[in-house]
Amino acid sequence: MKVLVIEDEKELSDSICAYLANEQFVCERTLDFDSSMEKILLYDYACIVLDVNLPGGSGLDILKELKNQNKTDGVLIISARNSLDDKVFALKTGADDYLTKPFHLPELAARVNAIIRRKSFDGKNEVICNELKLDLGEKNVMVNDNPVDLTKKEYELLLYFISNKNRVISKNAIAQHLWGDNMDVADSYDFIYTHIKNLRKKLILAGATDYIKSIYGMGYKFSI
Amino acid sequence: MKLFTKYSRINLLTTIIIFLLSATAFYFVIRYILINQVDNDLKIEEREIETYAKEHGTLPEPIPVKDQKISYALSDHDFKTRRFTTDHVEGEKDSFRILQFGITVKGNIYVATVAKSLEGTDALTRSILLISLATILLILATSLIVNRVVLKKLWQPFYSSLDALRNFRVDKKQSLNFPSTQIDEFTFMNQTIRKTTNQAQQEYSLLKEFTENASHEMQTPLAIIRSKLDLLIQDENLSEEQSKTMQSAYSAIEKLSRLNQSLLLLAKIENNQYADTTSINLKDKITEKLNAFHELWQNQNISVSSALQDARVNLNSELTDILLNNLLSNATRHNVSNGSINIILKETELEISNSSSEKELNSQQMFLRFFSQDKKRPYNGLGLPIIKQICDVSGLTIRYFFSNDQHKFTLSW
Numbered sequence: 001m002k003v004l005v006i007e008d009e010k011e012l013s014d015s016i017c018a019y020l021a022n023e024q025f026v027c028e029r030t031l032d033f034d035s036s037m038e039k040i041l042l043y044d045y046a047c048i049v050l051d052v053n054l055p056g057g058s059g060l061d062i063l064k065e066l067k068n069q070n071k072t073d074g075v076l077i078i079s080a081r082n083s084l085d086d087k088v089f090a091l092k093t094g095a096d097d098y099l100t101k102p103f104h105l106p107e108l109a110a111r112v113n114a115i116i117r118r119k120s121f122d123g124k125n126e127v128i129c130n131e132l133k134l135d136l137g138e139k140n141v142m143v144n145d146n147p148v149d150l151t152k153k154e155y156e157l158l159l160y161f162i163s164n165k166n167r168v169i170s171k172n173a174i175a176q177h178l179w180g181d182n183m184d185v186a187d188s189y190d191f192i193y194t195h196i197k198n199l200r201k202k203l204i205l206a207g208a209t210d211y212i213k214s215i216y217g218m219g220y221k222f223s224i
Numbered sequence: 225m226k227l228f229t230k231y232s233r234i235n236l237l238t239t240i241i242i243f244l245l246s247a248t249a250f251y252f253v254i255r256y257i258l259i260n261q262v263d264n265d266l267k268i269e270e271r272e273i274e275t276y277a278k279e280h281g282t283l284p285e286p287i288p289v290k291d292q293k294i295s296y297a298l299s300d301h302d303f304k305t306r307r308f309t310t311d312h313v314e315g316e317k318d319s320f321r322i323l324q325f326g327i328t329v330k331g332n333i334y335v336a337t338v339a340k341s342l343e344g345t346d347a348l349t350r351s352i353l354l355i356s357l358a359t360i361l362l363i364l365a366t367s368l369i370v371n372r373v374v375l376k377k378l379w380q381p382f383y384s385s386l387d388a389l390r391n392f393r394v395d396k397k398q399s400l401n402f403p404s405t406q407i408d409e410f411t412f413m414n415q416t417i418r419k420t421t422n423q424a425q426q427e428y429s430l431l432k433e434f435t436e437n438a439s440h441e442m443q444t445p446l447a448i449i450r451s452k453l454d455l456l457i458q459d460e461n462l463s464e465e466q467s468k469t470m471q472s473a474y475s476a477i478e479k480l481s482r483l484n485q486s487l488l489l490l491a492k493i494e495n496n497q498y499a500d501t502t503s504i505n506l507k508d509k510i511t512e513k514l515n516a517f518h519e520l521w522q523n524q525n526i527s528v529s530s531a532l533q534d535a536r537v538n539l540n541s542e543l544t545d546i547l548l549n550n551l552l553s554n555a556t557r558h559n560v561s562n563g564s565i566n567i568i569l570k571e572t573e574l575e576i577s578n579s580s581s582e583k584e585l586n587s588q589q590m591f592l593r594f595f596s597q598d599k600k601r602p603y604n605g606l607g608l609p610i611i612k613q614i615c616d617v618s619g620l621t622i623r624y625f626f627s628n629d630q631h632k633f634t635l636s637w
Contacts, residue, residue: 009444015451019458080443082485083497084542102447102481105454153519168457170471172478179520194523216467218474219457 001046003112005029006036006062007078008054016049019105019167020112033057040066040073046116047074049108050095052081060093067094074115078103104173110163129162130224131208143206153178154199161212161222170219196220228375232368239367243360247353254352258345259321263308266323269294269338270306277329283336291341299326299333310342318343381405385414392421394428395494432491439488446481453477486606489546490593493613498540501618506535506544506569513548514567517556526559530567535574537637539618547614550607551576551633558582558631577625577632584626 003025007013010031017027028045030036033056040048040062048066052059063075075095079086082100090098096115099108117127117136127134133142139155141148150158160177161169171189178195200212213221273294276284286294293313306325313320320339327334384403392400400421402414456462457470492498510532521528555565555578563579589595591612594605615622615635625632 009448011448012444012451015448015455018455019451080440080447082488083492101443102450105451151519170454170457170474172474173454191520191523195519215457216462216464218467218471 001116002026002028002043003047003049004036004039004043004045004073005049006031006054006059007049007051008032009051015105016108020109022166025112031055033062036062037065040071041069044071045073046119047076047112049076049078049112052077052079052086052090060090063090063093063095072119074112074119076108076111076115078108104170104176106160106164106167106169106173107177109167110160110177113163127159127162129165132158132162132203134159134162143203143208146206148202148206150199150202153195154202157195157199158203161220165222165224168215168219168221174220228372228379231375232371235367235371236364239364240360243356243363247356247360250356251349251353255345255349258348259310259342262321262340262342262345263323266308266321266338266340269340270323270325270336273336273338274327277327281330283327283329283334291343293320293337293339295337296327296334297337299335302326302333313339316341318346378407381407381410382413385410385417389417389421394421394424395432397425397429432494435487436491436495439484439491442480442484446477446484450477450481483606486610489610490606490613493543493610493617496617498543498617501538501540503536504539504541504544506537506574507532509544509548510567510569510574513552517552520556521565524556524559525562526556526565527563528565528567530569532567532569533571535569535571537620543614543618547611547618550611554578554607554611555631572636574635575632577630579629580631581629582631585624585631587624590624 001024003020005013005016005020005027007016007029008031013029013031017029021027025046028039030039033054036054037057050059050062054062059077059079063077066073066075075097077090077095077098078101079090079098080101087098096118097111099111117125125136127136131144133145134140134155135142136159139152141150141155141158156178157174160174171192174192174196175189178192196212196214200210203212204210211222211224213223215221269292273284283296284294286296304326306323309322309324310319311322313322319342321342322337322339324335324337327336381403388400388402392398400418402418405411405414453470453474457467462470510530514528514530517528552565555576558580559565559578560581565576565578568575591608593609611633612622614620620635620637623634623636625634
């Protein structure tokens, strides 16, 4: 699957590509408006990560052009502007999701994964990872076809881990994912610890492998 | 004390002293002149008696006149001096001016006493005194009234300017309207005030712009640092020591981006970017938040009780979210395990209280930016200022109470 990263800040673009590129994704990138326009017209992408402020034009114009061409590429807007109006406008114009800078790369990966899943959903809306099966519509989890009773946060956490498998996710990124920007409780990592402990316990009890590893207290890794 | 009162007091005191002094002096001068007059009359009488005695060789028969009495007495010694006195005479209620002089008739020495009533003089001085007192009072009263009316009118521009200045807000884009005045001092004062306030407004908006721009400019480098850290921790060869270092860097970045977000939010609120309001059902909003925080509280064993009535308030939707998030986050962060949070929503009031091991907040300073009672806490000191700022722009009144280790915030509208 191909992902296009349109971001004029080269360092950030580097990071995004380095993080996304794995066995699943091929990452392409452009740094300005004109070359981005050219790329989107020539090729199809599973997902486009689109910055709003670009040299030579606005990312939103690229989005409009995509819609005019009836292209079905998923679009994730990344922007430094975080007001509701900007988000609503971008989503109305046809973006699939909106992420405010500065973001955590695992968050970006999770959003890109979610967009691609939604776009390529062929009848069954589920994520399968070895013995784990997540039903995205019902928001429930099965281990070897046995249902596991997870809380809302535990479910979100598991999906987040699966979207970032084999990657170390920092506690900060997890906190932000679970509670967002506004809930200013992310400093207290005890909350995350409890959630992860409970999630692991429930999965192991249901007969799943213990995929979640703690990495020196710095973060966690879902390794397969 | 009002300027006018102070001025009147000084004015009144000096006027009274001057009038009293001049009235006293006036009284004595008039009395002196009048008595001098009487004395001259008495001297004429003396001369008449002496002439009569010389011509007739006998003393004139005293004719009883109402305001004049003459009497003679034999003296055994030579009485040469002439003596004026003022005294009361038996049987008369008025005081008399008395002249005594010696007179020799046929070898006999007599002391003649001529007394003239001072009734007229006394009456005159009394009325003069009364008139001057009345004048003093009249002048004082008039000057008081005139001063009051005139001064009030004169100072009117001053009070108008003060009023305009009282309504002045450095964060509002309004120029001050002063009534025009012909008094140079006030014109000068108004000019100075206008210049100073304009300058303050200008500098304030520059500062605000700077904060917003600085925060915006910081977003990209922060995003880069964060993304680099996210990549760096993927390295499988990181040692435990390095991981700890990474964690510190993460926390610092987290703090910085949170701080940045808060500053940006404050700048935006001040810039009126959240001006549009809708009628918000607070009960629904709070229920939504209770669901969002539910697991967090469960993990910490915090018991939450809520009593929610319907309440509709005109607020900005985004700000309401931030406000409730901040209030509930505070109640959670500063709580103790097995603690409690109470939420009561009434028609015109929202009350959120929580248990805590922390001592009472300083209500004078709690809403100041970057004020923190406990410097060791990891919070950036902008949580309460943001709450306060949102309340201020939304027309909510926030109050803080502390009792029995319970911190309580009450919002009313």
